[in-house]
Amino acid sequence: MADTVVGANPDPHVTGDDPDRRDFIHIAAGVAALGLVGGLAWPFIDQMNPAGDTLALASIEFDLSKVEPGQQVVVKWRGKPLFVRNRTPKEIQEAIQGDHADLRDPATDESRHKPGKANWLVLVGTCTHLGCVPTFGGGEYGGWFCPCHGSVYDTSGRIRKGPAPKNLEVPTYAFLSDTKVKIG
Ligand code: FES
DSSP, X not given: OHHHHHHHOOOTTOOTTOHHHXXXXXXXXXXXXXXXXXXXXXXXXXXXSOXXXXXXXXXXXXXXXXXXXXXXXXXXXXXXXXXXXXXXXXXXXXXXXXXXXXXXXXXXXXXXXXXTOTTEEEEEOSOTTTOOOOEETOSTTEEEEETTTTEEEETTSOEEESSOOSOOOOOOEEEEETTEEEEO
């Protein structure tokens, strides 16, 4: 390859016998080849990068400080509703009592919240039957009720009655501070 490049060089003072010049041409040709590969590779690599808006949705931070006890905020995350609920002591107590019930999808209440943060429940707000959005305060377990086909969840978001097979999902999340969580 170097000979071809040297032969094409219009500079009459440079010949293929000049070792320094030849090395330079070798290096230059190598760099050009790498540049070509790089140029070809980039569009493929670039396509593999998630778009900025996808990255933005991958995780969200949420400020809990304005959610009072007994309140729930619905946050959109990855196209789904998330329930962020500040549970009252009564709701927590009922959820702990539910640990001893015959649960369809067994899970303790403690396993569904972060240690020492029993009041905060973060759940994916779609019914595990067919994906409707349940409402809080309906049904006989004091938690969520899905009006679509009558699934009833308790104050831990566990399925207690109706056709839904699973508890409301707990997404991956972490406390960044006492008042801030990162979800996703
Ligand atoms: S989607 Fe909730 S009960 Fe069917």
